[in-house]
Amino acid sequence: MAVRVIQVGLGPIGERVLCQVIERQGFEAVAAVDVDPEKVGRDVGELLGLEGGRGLAVQGDLAATLASTAADVVALCTTSSLGSIMSDMETILGARLPVVSTTETLSYPHFAQPELSRRLDELAQIAGVAVVGTGVNPGFAMDTIPIVLTAACRNVDSIEVDRLQDASPRRLPFQQKIGAGLAEDLFRDMVSRGELGHVGLGESIAMVAAAMGWKLDRITDIVEPKIAEEDVSSNDVLVKKGQASGIIQDGTGYCDGEPLIKMHMEAYLGAPETVDTVRVFGSPNLTSTIKGIEGDVATASVAVNAIPKALVAKPGLRTMGDLPIVSWWGGGS
Amino acid sequence: MAVRVIQVGLGPIGERVLCQVIERQGFEAVAAVDVDPEKVGRDVGELLGLEGGRGLAVQGDLAATLASTAADVVALCTTSSLGSIMSDMETILGARLPVVSTTETLSYPHFAQPELSRRLDELAQIAGVAVVGTGVNPGFAMDTIPIVLTAACRNVDSIEVDRLQDASPRRLPFQQKIGAGLAEDLFRDMVSRGELGHVGLGESIAMVAAAMGWKLDRITDIVEPKIAEEDVSSNDVLVKKGQASGIIQDGTGYCDGEPLIKMHMEAYLGAPETVDTVRVFGSPNLTSTIKGIEGDVATASVAVNAIPKALVAKPGLRTMGDLPIVSWWGGGS
Numbered sequence: 166m167a168v169r170v171i172q173v174g175l176g177p178i179g180e181r182v183l184c185q186v187i188e189r190q191g192f193e194a195v196a197a198v199d200v201d202p203e204k205v206g207r208d209v210g211e212l213l214g215l216e217g218g219r220g221l222a223v224q225g226d227l228a229a230t231l232a233s234t235a236a237d238v239v240a241l242c243t244t245s246s247l248g249s250i251m252s253d254m255e256t257i258l259g260a261r262l263p264v265v266s267t268t269e270t271l272s273y274p275h276f277a278q279p280e281l282s283r284r285l286d287e288l289a290q291i292a293g294v295a296v297v298g299t300g301v302n303p304g305f306a307m308d309t310i311p312i313v314l315t316a317a318c319r320n321v322d323s324i325e326v327d328r329l330q331d332a333s334p335r336r337l338p339f340q341q342k343i344g345a346g347l348a349e350d351l352f353r354d355m356v357s358r359g360e361l362g363h364v365g366l367g368e369s370i371a372m373v374a375a376a377m378g379w380k381l382d383r384i385t386d387i388v389e390p391k392i393a394e395e396d397v398s399s400n401d402v403l404v405k406k407g408q409a410s411g412i413i414q415d416g417t418g419y420c421d422g423e424p425l426i427k428m429h430m431e432a433y434l435g436a437p438e439t440v441d442t443v444r445v446f447g448s449p450n451l452t453s454t455i456k457g458i459e460g461d462v463a464t465a466s467v468a469v470n471a472i473p474k475a476l477v478a479k480p481g482l483r484t485m486g487d488l489p490i491v492s493w494w495g496g497g498s
Numbered sequence: 499m500a501v502r503v504i505q506v507g508l509g510p511i512g513e514r515v516l517c518q519v520i521e522r523q524g525f526e527a528v529a530a531v532d533v534d535p536e537k538v539g540r541d542v543g544e545l546l547g548l549e550g551g552r553g554l555a556v557q558g559d560l561a562a563t564l565a566s567t568a569a570d571v572v573a574l575c576t577t578s579s580l581g582s583i584m585s586d587m588e589t590i591l592g593a594r595l596p597v598v599s600t601t602e603t604l605s606y607p608h609f610a611q612p613e614l615s616r617r618l619d620e621l622a623q624i625a626g627v628a629v630v631g632t633g634v635n636p637g638f639a640m641d642t643i644p645i646v647l648t649a650a651c652r653n654v655d656s657i658e659v660d661r662l663q664d665a666s667p668r669r670l671p672f673q674q675k676i677g678a679g680l681a682e683d684l685f686r687d688m689v690s691r692g693e694l695g696h697v698g699l700g701e702s703i704a705m706v707a708a709a710m711g712w713k714l715d716r717i718t719d720i721v722e723p724k725i726a727e728e729d730v731s732s733n734d735v736l737v738k739k740g741q742a743s744g745i746i747q748d749g750t751g752y753c754d755g756e757p758l759i760k761m762h763m764e765a766y767l768g769a770p771e772t773v774d775t776v777r778v779f780g781s782p783n784l785t786s787t788i789k790g791i792e793g794d795v796a797t798a799s800v801a802v803n804a805i806p807k808a809l810v811a812k813p814g815l816r817t818m819g820d821l822p823i824v825s826w827w828g829g830g831s
Contacts, residue, residue, distance in 0.1 A: 185652050191711075305649055313646050314788070315826035316638055316803050317796040319518050378524075378829015447826070451790040455647070459782045463650040470649050489820055493648035493780070496711015 167193040168472055169236045171262070173227060173253065175199040175212065177336050178267050178300075179242035181465035184213050186240065189469065191494060196234045197223050227253060231260040238472055241266035245364045247274050247281050254285060254296070263294035265475050267468050269365035271298025273308070273484050276371035276381065286482035295478035299471045299485050301463035302328065303365030306455070307428055308372040309485045311443045314451050321377060321447035326369075326428045331436040332411050333399040336461055343411040343432050344390060346402045352390040352409040362388035363430055366416035370426050376486045379420045389413045397435040410434045467491065500526040501805055502569045504595070506560060506586065508532040508545065510669050511600050511633075512575035514798035517546050519573065522802065524827060529567045530556050560586060564593040571805055574599035578697045580607050580614050587618060587629070596627035598808050600801050602698035604631025606641070606817050609704035609714065619815035628811035632804045632818050634796035635661065636698030639788070640761055641705040642818045644776045647784050654710060654780035659702075659761045664769040665744050666732040669794050676744040676765050677723060679735045685723040685742040695721035696763055699749035703759050709819045712753045722746045730768040743767045800824065 170192055172183040179199075186192040187209070197209045202225070204212060210219035224230045231239075239257045243250055247270040257264055274282045289296045298304070307326045315321050332340050344352045344361045355361040367384045374381045390409035397404050404410045411433025418426035441458055445451040474488040485491065503525055505516040512532075519525040520542070530542045535558070537545060543552035557563045564572075572590045576583055580603040590597055607615045622629045631637070640659045648654050665673050677685045677694045688694040700717045707714045723742035730737045737743045744766020751759035774791055778784040807821040818824065 189652070301650060309646065309649070309823065312823055312825045313642065316642070316800050316824045317634060317791050318826045319522070319795055319799045319802070321826045321828060376823070376825050376827070378827045380829075449790045449792045449795055451788060453786065453788045455784060455786045457782045457784040458650050462652055462782055466652045467649050469652070485823070486825075487822055489822060490642070490645055490709070490818070491649045492645045492709050492819075493651045493654045494709070494711045495654060496713075 174243035272303035273372035308369040330432040370418040391433040507576035605636035606705035641702040663765040703751040724766040
């Protein structure tokens with residue numbers, strides 16, 4: 166039997182998740198919920214640009230949807246902030262449904278938000294279901310992959326992760342999130358207000374540290390502009406020479422003052438390639454290179470692929486490090 | 499508290515596993531068992547070439563050791579063949595201890611040996627513990643890694659895995675297993691008798707297929723000699739031009755007649771590098787390259803790293819695809 170999914174949140178990522186749930190074997194979309202009055206009432210097929218209607222109208226009231234829909238799981242794709250999804254989480258867990266969410270700060274919230282994590286873990290345990298935050302990053306490229314690699318090691322001293330992304334083919338909100346086209350001053354202002362940059366680097370660092378058994382003293386996370394050396398453009402954005410074409414972001418996890426985990430991200434228009442590199446320093450030393458992890462597709466893929474594993478996971482707040490290996494599944498229901 | 503491990507089998511791999519159990523935080527060696535009368539009675543510290551004795555003498559009787567030793571898990575590193583470990587498995591599961599084993603055919607026995615798999619699963623469930631077969635290959639490089647990568651995909655059409663290994667730094671039994679130094683005729687004779695080649699390629703293919711939900715019709719596994727184009731040598735073996743310097747092995751998994759999974763291995767003296775490449779064809783296409791997976795260290799590492807996950811796994815015959823992510827752990831007990 167297909168896994169019956171209620172999709173909550175129909176922004177760019179939520180739409181992609183719902184698309185996969187509709188199109189892939191083993192999943193069935195049983196409801197879609199969004200707060201946007203422009204979307205409520207519309208057929209999801211039409212909203213997603215699929216051929217033909219799906220006989221499924223977007224609903225506006227989460228609690229009412231949960232009460233009236235037989236479902237196995239909720240896919241929650243609303244915001245990046247754990248605090249702002251707590252109310253929806255309480256509603257969903259009150260209905261005793263497991264949750265897979267692309268909320269970045271939910272991927273490993275124990276370090277940065279221990280109180281909320283405890284509360285959520287408690288709610289999920291009471292509900293007897295698992296809650297998992299995941300996506301391509303955080304959730305896969307910069308945390309799951311390095312964690313998996315260390316299986317081959319008898320000792321690990323430190324870990325470095327580099328993610329280079331050409332932002333040109335990404336959706337416009339992503340290009341905006343990395344400040345493409347901003348003057349340098351404005352870029353820095355927005356960074357200082359927390360309005361720019363990748364959300365989740367600290368969570369990836371904390372997740373890797375937890376898997377390694379390293380107790381971190383602190384995590385740093387610094388966002389700098391990548392300044393265009395010549396004009397560069399995507400379908401949506403023109404970046405002039407001297408403006409920011411994207412971000413350079415560095416995160417470091419310190420254990421007893423030593424920088425044991427270093428994560429470096431560059432995401433900008435015109436980057437030469439999209440490549441993920443992991444270096445594990447230990448015995449043996451390992452270097453992994455992955456090409457082709459396309460962010461927007463992959464975030465939805467990782468979330469959808471995590472659903473079957475969340476259904477069999479131990480109740481509570483879980484992370485990618487706790488689940489059985491998340492992988493694609495094409496065998497149908 | 500440290501995980502108390504009984505090491506069964508003190509061949510080249512078993513010795514390496516025991517070494518890690520002794521040296522790494524979080525593990526404690528509580529007994530070591532081997533059938534070799536030359537080893538029974540010797541102190542494991544002396545046997546492993548460690549400095550100082552360990553106050554732990556190798557024992558010869560598995561059942562007696564199990565009866566007299568308080569332990570949490572058995573690490574079983576005796577042979578490659580599932581059939582030949584069944585008697586020991588029954589003894590160990592009779593003592594209700596979980597097992598992590600480097601027995602290659604145990605890594606995913608469901609396809610090739612469904613009857614034995616069912617029997618073992620039943621015994622493990624009755625004992626209320628997990629049994630896991632793993633190592634670097636099978637168990638990691640050619641199965642876990644491709645399975646993990648597909649998490650980023652919305653669709654997977656086919657998978658190719660290439661493992662190239664310079665056999666020069668490997669232990670002598672490995673160099674013998676790949677036929678280094680044999681005349682081509684003798685190499686082919688030994689292949690035809692099943693005495694040469696990597697054991698586990700079919701298991702890796704079956705494990706990947708199961709994770710993808712692909713029902714395989716058949717698996718092929720063909721071993722050819724790599725013929726040395728000039729003299730080449732390791733510390734232990736001299737290969738003359740025209741002799742076999744190692745193996746070229748190709749495995750294919752067919753689903754509805756289509757070759758969906760292709761695995762290619764080359765392991766020979768003088769190979770230019772040691773590198774593992776995975777290509778996932780689908781949406782998106784992914785290419786992963788890992789350098790540095792050194793076989794002998796890594797097999798022991800993967801087995802030891804799997805122990806904590808086997809302890810919390812669902813009782814029964816488990817595989818790397820069922821366990822929570824196996825990774826190194828340095829946080830102590």
